[in-house]
Amino acid sequence: MSNAGHNGDEILAMLCPYENTRWMYFVSRPRCEKRLYEGLREQGIPAYLPLFVKTTEYSHRVYKRQVPMFPGYVFASTRSQGFDIQRINSALLKVKFLPEPLADILLNELRLVRKFEILAQDHKLAVKPEIVKDTPVLIRRGAFKGDYAIVEKRKNTETIIVNIQSVQMSLHIELPVDWCEVAGN
Template identity: 20%
Template sequence: MALTVSSSDLKWYPVYTHPRAEKKAYAALTEKGVEAYLPLNRKLKQWSDRKKWVEEPLLKSYIFVRIAHHEQAAVLMTKGIARFIYFSGKVAAMPDRQINDLKLLLTSSLELEVTEEDLQPGEKITIKAGPLKGITGEIIAYRSQKQLLLRLNNLGCSIIVNVAASLINRL
């Protein structure tokens, strides 16, 4: 990208990719010099003849790009990118904190579950110990267990993580 921008002008934006094109779109973005983040989750896949660990996108058809507002057209012209995500008629921007929390979640050894259910907000909490220390979220009743819900605004989905009640503080 030709124009120089300060880091304060850069924001994280979620972009929607074509189905099953997340890795190729990510590679094309990074080849263009765009700062992009594709959250990958490691899963054990079972085939008829073998088992294999594979990295799959945590959020199907989503990539996050950190760009200045005027760079949106260049992102849209990237192979595999379908569109930006809109919220209230504007391109949705995400706080750095949410991307950092997502990266922290993926570095932990916890098993993650992504759901598109419309989960109702509950009591706000923060995790006080363990690999997720410092992450804030909401407590929900889901499958009759206490779990942390890290709501990612403007994405239309939520990430649910099992966390022991002894590791959380009420806000």
């Protein structure tokens, strides 16, 4: 996916209505978003996979990689019989066809997402900014999956330190913020 800059942005220009199609979303198998996106593009289908750069540190080394802004989702403008499902089946879980008013709303929201994606290229993107100190969270990944915790501190835009009290003592652990969601959501 090339990012041609805000004024002549190819992706933003592609996010428009197409005749006899609607914008909808495809749900991919885990970690198959890019393969699904490429499969749709190879069929000539206008598709969009919003990405952002995620920085992680392992063994005193910093790694940067592009990851989906919405894990598990790829957006495309097509119709129910407008794609060869066999070519994308290995990466696809389901397709959500939207009625016209919702497809129009989705398209407008995708344009905003793209502008945000462009902005994130030069500015730090905060993942889940609603998760702040004292927020109760449900851990969705890792060894503590399914446990509830309280956010003690937001270390940076991508990492939080939580306090897990479900055991007989208090544990403070550092987690990627995208492994958690606000409890009750």
